Amino acid sequence: MGKMTEGKVGSFYNFLSDGCKLCQLGAKMVLFVTGKCERGCFYCPVSEDRKKDVVYANEHPVRSDEDVINEARQMSALGTGITGGEPLLELERALHYIRLLKSEFGPGHHIHLYTSIAPEKDTLAALAEAGLDEIRFHPPVELWNSLKDTPFADSIRTAIELDISAGIEIPAMEGAEKITDLVNSVGGFLNLNELEFSDTNADAMRKGGFELHDDMSNAVANSRAYAKKIAPCCAKFHFCSSRYKDAVQLKNRLLRTAENTARPFDEITEEGTIAYGVIKNSDPGSSLAVLQKMEVPDDLFEVMDGRIEIAWWVLEDIADELNEVGSILTIIERYPFEGGLVVQTTPI
Numbered sequence: 001m002g003k004m005t006e007g008k009v010g011s012f013y014n015f016l017s018d019g020c021k022l023c024q025l026g027a028k029m030v031l032f033v034t035g036k037c038e039r040g041c042f043y044c045p046v047s048e049d050r051k052k053d054v055v056y057a058n059e060h061p062v063r064s065d066e067d068v069i070n071e072a073r074q075m076s077a078l079g080t081g082i083t084g085g086e087p088l089l090e091l092e093r094a095l096h097y098i099r100l101l102k103s104e105f106g107p108g109h110h111i112h113l114y115t116s117i118a119p120e121k122d123t124l125a126a127l128a129e130a131g132l133d134e135i136r137f138h139p140p141v142e143l144w145n146s147l148k149d150t151p152f153a154d155s156i157r158t159a160i161e162l163d164i165s166a167g168i169e170i171p172a173m174e175g176a177e178k179i180t181d182l183v184n185s186v187g188g189f190l191n192l193n194e195l196e197f198s199d200t201n202a203d204a205m206r207k208g209g210f211e212l213h214d215d216m217s218n219a220v221a222n223s224r225a226y227a228k229k230i231a232p233c234c235a236k237f238h239f240c241s242s243r244y245k246d247a248v249q250l251k252n253r254l255l256r257t258a259e260n261t262a263r264p265f266d267e268i269t270e271e272g273t274i275a276y277g278v279i280k281n282s283d284p285g286s287s288l289a290v291l292q293k294m295e296v297p298d299d300l301f302e303v304m305d306g307r308i309e310i311a312w313w314v315l316e317d318i319a320d321e322l323n324e325v326g327s328i329l330t331i332i333e334r335y336p337f338e339g340g341l342v343v344q345t346t347p348i
């Protein structure tokens, strides 16, 4: 078995699929093609408002193909991960998006897809034909014990025969060790995600006797330790920690996005958020007059609807003059896209 490498924030691996390599760079768009699913996993992390037939590109609801393309462009995506819910419950839609992304960004735009069902050969052939590069099967827990005797064994073999890179991706918990023989025998990979609490699964997790590892993350106690035990038995293994998704993947995606969206006066922070100043005033003209009197360059501020956004360091310099004309001053730090989550607001 290959040498195990310790990754960032508790992840480790002896193999990274192409999809994981791009994901670690923050270069994978997450395309949620439907929240419909017939599984009902006790650990399901999907939020309540997404447990229906909706489409999202990262955080953004999708209403047109353009929304998908624009989101991919905004983050300079090098690939896409198609997920859900169960994407294959909307097979034609999944195929449509694979073809759309390949035609817009070329065959090099790497696409992987998650599925909790065992698709037949014709479905896999259609996915291969459309250009799918990688498929990750998520079989239900009750089948882990005898997976090689289930349709999942055929699906993973057929996918590999069709030149789709294939593996199993499941939470790191008891029973996962039963899967290593199958993935090793077909040359597939095994991705274990650190089991974690979420708003939607917390009750079921507690009922299942699961506990938090610590109060720093949503990780479940012993999930990582479990993966450590399984890793040496698997030729192609990757454990992705709960904290990895925010501390590395999301941060890198935000940094890529900020490169494309930040204005000349936005500061891009190490976390990929942007920071800038905001001036509000019941008489906006009086604040604008201060900026003009102080000869603030035009590219260091922008007049918006009901506020002025400005370089925070300039705002700090002229705060006194602005306060004298009744301005309300704050520094905002938020995700670098329209409607991005505000992570900090600092009044001046």
Ligand code: SF4
Binding pocket: 037, 038, 039, 040, 041, 043, 044, 045, 046, 084, 085, 086, 116, 138
């Ligand atoms: S297969 Fe995925 S979406 Fe469906 S219930 Fe399980 S975790 Fe949730």
